[in-house]
Amino acid sequence: MGFKEMFNLARVPSILLLGALYVAYVLIGGVIFWHLEGQLGTRDVGYIIEQKQNLLNKYTCLNVESLQEVAQAVQDASKAGISLRSNYTTDGFWKFTTSAVFAATVVTTIGYGNISPRSSGGQIFCVFFALFGIPLNIVVLNRVGKYMLAIERNISDFLEGKMSKSGKKICVRFSVHFISYLSGMVLFFVVPMLVFQNQEGWTYSQAIYYCFITLSTIGFGDFVADNNPEKTYPDWYSILTACWIFFGLAWLALVINHSIEILERINNQLKGWWGSKNPKEGSANAEDNRETQTEEDDDKTSAHK
Secondary structure (H helix, E strand, O other): OOOHHHHOOOOOOOOHHHHHHHHHHOOOHHHHHHHHHHHHHHHHEEEEHHHHHHHEEEEEEEEHHHHHHHHHHHHHHHHHHOOOOOOOOOOOOOOHHHHHHHHHHHOOOOOOOOOOOOOOHHHHHHHHEEEHHHHHHHHHHHHHHHHHHHHHHHHHHHHHOOOOOOHHHHHHHHHHHHHHHHHHHHHHHHHHHHHHHHOOOOHHHHHHHHHHHHHHOOOOOOOOOOOOOOOOEEEHHHHHHHHHHHHHHHHHHHHHHHHHHHHHHHHHHHHHHOOOOOOHHHHHHHHHHHHHHHHHHHHHHHHHH
8 A cells, every 4th residue: 555545544634734734833933932032031021120120229219109100100101192201292192193093903903002092982982993894994905906916917918918828928927926026015015114214213124024014914013103202203104104004905915815825726736646535525626626717717807897
């Protein structure tokens, strides 16, 4: 009995394999983060304790309770978007432009956490606003992503129509996809990185990190644009940030869908190589492929229209 036949006899359901791969991926990521950040976190704790003791020794009028009150005041000012260094108070976070960006982070599920509604009315409204806004956002982003994909396919079809050989057509489609991805990287990562580095004073690594954390809707909140109360931002900055978030989310969703499609094709190739366990499974896979091809043809037809 060959290795292929042994594999088919001891075949594990694909959902278990995917689950095991997912758990292993998360655990490996946890180990790497633990290795990279663990020592730094321990050093930070020691540094903070040392700084606390130095403050108590330097300002003898302060005790632990007074120091906690000062720290609470600084934390409240930070949450309100008010600078304690200047002699005047700013408008805080809840001005119109910042509130509009906050609304965008709610419906896109980014949720930085740097600001949040504190009144009962604001919290209740946020629940219903997100309840209807998140599905609306998904539908709109999906439609925008389809238009982006339609433009890309139309360009590919137009250029392929000029080619006679099938080999050249494959090269043309690959080139169009590659140029599209490269253009998206420049437009939604490189250019915003330069803008954020200039406006926020971040390093390039911090700016590109913020771009990805935002567009992937992870939204840690450790870096947030248009959030420093000690800076005066131009009026166009908030509008540009909101537009970048919207179209960047649509583009990144398109890239993720392409990646899922590639992984599914690889999975189908592996299934074809190892063979199906029974004829019914093979016919089911063939039926799924036909349905997928039909959906792609419908998308192309609607795009041409």
